Amino acid sequence: MRFWEKVMKLDRRWIFLLIALAVLIPFLKPLRLPLTVTKPARDVFDAIENIAPEGAPLLIATDYAPSTAPELDPMLYAMLRHCLSTKRRVMLLALYPQGAGMAQAGLDFILPEFPDAKSGVDYVFLGYQPGIQAIVMYLGEDVRLAFPTDAYGIPLDSLPMMKNIRNYDDIALIVDLAGSSITLTWVTYAVARYGEHLAAGVTAVSAAQYYPYLDTGQFVGMLGGLKGAAEYEKLIQEKGYTKAREIATIGMDAQSIAHLVILFLIIIGNVAFFASKSHKKKRSTAGS
């Protein structure tokens, strides 16, 4: 029984080491575990597929910070690849101060794969503006009220892509990639007030709270955490839109093993807890 008591007092650094190995090894040697695509992820993909090439653009809002980038960056990369490889036009903006940097970093990462893609023609990066609710409502009236210029200071009217784009009526779909509750602002104003279509890419920890919006149709689809990103990567790979390294899919291997390790630790923790509890009980009965 002393063994289980020792287990109970296991130094947490051993747990840290176990988790570090569980995460690192699959990155070094990917397991390529099979991945099933869920309906919410397929719905996001289909919604973007239904946008006509060279037609109304997709608006991607990068409302997240570096802390949630490992889950949300792969979604941004996959969507940019999807759109740029199929000549679908993209608008990018951020309602979250750090999100503008994420969008710029995402463009810097993806654009070398598409040397023909031009700012103002194939994509427009609008940057960041403060005042979350006001900006979402502004976009329903006139994009220029919120963003008179793009992030690089070029007036929107001089950009060929923005010629016929005034408000939500001219935007095919909004995808909000968010690590916070900003997504709800898009639901409240862009969807409820202006009737715009919205898809969400959210962190795994917050995905559960958004299921009611999927059910009501306020979200056309949803990507939840790294798994959602991996599912999207699989869908664009299957269609042959890209052959880029699937970072979310590789990450899912690491997440699988890390989850197994955590479950193993929970089982061991419980066995140790009950074993030492019953041992203590026996000792106290023997003592009395």
Add this chain to the structure above:
Amino acid sequence: MRRKIPLSIAFIFGIIMIIQFFIPHRISVEFYRNMLNALVIVGIFYYILAVTSLIRVHRGKIKRRKPGWGYSYVTLISLAVTAMVGVLGGAYQPTRITAWFIEHFHWQIEQGTGLMVIYTYIQIPMGATMFSLLAFFIASAAFRAFKARSLTAVLLLLTAFVVMLGRVPIGSLITRNLPDNIQLSNIVEWILNFPNMAAQRGILMGIGLGMIATSLKIILGIERGYLGGGD
């Protein structure tokens, strides 16, 4: 007067904005656009408040030599340097100052501006590192605290087991030979679509009703907490 004026403003504009929503007239739309402008301008003041508050808190820490006061210097210097680099050097597009440095000192800024360099090489790794630490602490906490002490804890434990396994590919791999409806990934979808959604809906409705009640209380001047203390 210090209370009556803000209360009157909240009442008048609260009522006007409700009425405005139902009237698509040109004047109403113009008024709405002006309100949006006002909202953005007020929004910018958040930053002034936030920066002032940050400086005040850290100045106080340094003055009183509170534990960890040295880090307050790091915070304040980082704030000043980042703001200066952003304002003078540009956010996404280099300003003339950055262009001058690039020309005269043969700088090569792959990210375009100094702010993006700070963002890429300092903020992104630091943010990712902080969040990554969670994995280690969650594992340690799960080992120590996630115990089947009661019926509700057992239910939570079982659900966590199913969801954690079912949300990763290895869960699908383990149960791939079982009938469809008892495969882990499908059980997880059922948990998220039914018990989870029922609970979330209840919470959302509660929040929604609470927001309506609070808004009405603010408009009618019953809720005055937003005015702050004092007379």
